[in-house]
Amino acid sequence: MSTADAYNNHTDPSAAESAKRLLSNSECYRFWKHGYVVLKNFANLSETTELKIAARKELASALDPLEYEADVGYPWAPTSRFASGGSTIRRLRNAFERHESFRKWATSASLVAAVTRLIGESISLTLAHHNCIMTKHPHYGSQTRWHRDLRHWSFSKPSLVIAWLALGDENEQNGGLRVIPGSHRTIISPSQLDDDKFLAESHSQNAELLASARGVSLETGDLLLFHSLLFHAAGTNLSDEVKLSLAFAYFGNSNRPSPGSSSESCFKLS
Numbered sequence: 001m002s003t004a005d006a007y008n009n010h011t012d013p014s015a016a017e018s019a020k021r022l023l024s025n026s027e028c029y030r031f032w033k034h035g036y037v038v039l040k041n042f043a044n045l046s047e048t049t050e051l052k053i054a055a056r057k058e059l060a061s062a063l064d065p066l067e068y069e070a071d072v073g074y075p076w077a078p079t080s081r082f083a084s085g086g087s088t089i090r091r092l093r094n095a096f097e098r099h100e101s102f103r104k105w106a107t108s109a110s111l112v113a114a115v116t117r118l119i120g121e122s123i124s125l126t127l128a129h130h131n132c133i134m135t136k137h138p139h140y141g142s143q144t145r146w147h148r149d150l151r152h153w154s155f156s157k158p159s160l161v162i163a164w165l166a167l168g169d170e171n172e173q174n175g176g177l178r179v180i181p182g183s184h185r186t187i188i189s190p191s192q193l194d195d196d197k198f199l200a201e202s203h204s205q206n207a208e209l210l211a212s213a214r215g216v217s218l219e220t221g222d223l224l225l226f227h228s229l230l231f232h233a234a235g236t237n238l239s240d241e242v243k244l245s246l247a248f249a250y251f252g253n254s255n256r257p258s259p260g261s262s263s264e265s266c267f268k269l270s
């Protein structure tokens, strides 16, 4: 039985205790109140070293499936695959199939137990989106405007948890994430979003939300867990090193993917 199973079945009090050590009651509370929580040093040095080596190797081999900066058309992205920097990779997709190290991390007992505890039931990993190594390159790494990740999936409940692992320092200088605390609970009218479902920054009703934004600084091994309705954004990379992060998303097994949608592609963990 996995740690997550034991936690869910409540048959093994020691597993429940160990899940609590991974994610305390106050961390759970912070996640549900603010829509995110940072777990410092969640992955150890040997895990992050292995993941970083695999990520660099995958980036160098540039095997499909990939998302290029030029594909997204965000601010600062190259205008086409043929423009200067046009071959800059933004996302190494399908991390789960790509390399054993990523699969091992996504299904690791500690990560599964922490997310299971947060969601409060047995969980699955979505393979439909995220499931990737995010790369942000100097010069051509784009700026991502304010959005909710839920737009990538279709589920009976709008509630998934994204697990974002820093494989290096992430901060304002190298395009680290910014969040709007509590925005996973904010009701937004369609007029507050632009055609691409980003928060319209000039809309007067968004001013208060945007004023409460804050940066999330991470160090190698820190895990950011955030809600799929949390508005977040990121800047460009002004450093001279590529930023690497591993992003997977999980959902509770009572949350049903819409039949026939890509969200049905998932891996049951418990």
Ligand SMILES: O=C(O)CCC(=O)C(=O)O
Residues within 6 Å of the ligand: 134, 136, 142, 143, 144, 149, 175, 232, 233, 234, 235
């Ligand atoms: O690193 C970035 O630019 C933001 C990525 C992001 O928020 C996303 O892919 O959902």
